[in-house]
Amino acid sequence: MRLLLSLIAGSLFGTGLFLSGMTDTTKVQGWLDVFGNWDPTLAFVMGGAIIPMMIAWQLTRGRHPLVGGEFPTPPKHEIGHRLVVGSVLFGMGWGLAGLCPGPSIASLSYGGAGGLVFVAAMLVGMGAAPAIGARIDRIAAA
């Protein structure tokens, strides 16, 4: 059951990314290109995605997940240096290539060699993140 639901969720996510145009880097970079040919599509995608998720969060109240267990509680650590530094680094990469983790996987079959190299570099970055994060913690503590 858990695996079937994962497959359905992943497929819906991938279909949505495909149809919305969010695997097209010109549309993502178009959203960020305020001083160029600005493209508002990303805002509609975000809005369209947030509405069903808002309803879903409301439905979690007083209930349990279908497969059992508990719903995730809001994380204890609020706004820290990791959230800010990490988001800035992510945003820099997102602006450079117009790809983020979800669309990079969704577009692998038609993204060409560039898409494969991006995902490979992203996986290397994810592997290096714990060590880099620890270093950022030390700098922040100093």
Next chain:
Amino acid sequence: MDHDWIMGLIGGALIGLGGAVYLLGNGRIMGASGIIGGLVDGTGWSTAAERLVFLAGLFLAPTALYVLTGMEKTTNVTSNWFVIVAAGLLVGVGTRIANGCTSGHGVCGISRFSLRGMVATVFYILAGGIMLTLMRHVFGVI
């Protein structure tokens, strides 16, 4: 081009529906960077099957649509290898340090009115916009 926002809304709604299935069904937050990153750094190996099946759906659904519909599809990603590698590394490191990307902090975070999600989203959009503006309009690299 004129109907891009409609496709954006429809695609976005499917993305949100995927997130709703993952949350209400499995009790998990649909964040692409977390799902992938947990497999890379080992923190998610105890739930590896669920993650891999999700990623399979995320890859296979758009692939099937691409093959079956014969739609012309490309990511239009840059052909500058240095930019692609730098972007992939930044996205990988940044999303893991911030503990979320566009799907986790953006879609799932904002929809639960999470301050962390909103702050992360503001920072990665600002950083992305500044990076794109500098690299496109000032240095002419992308």
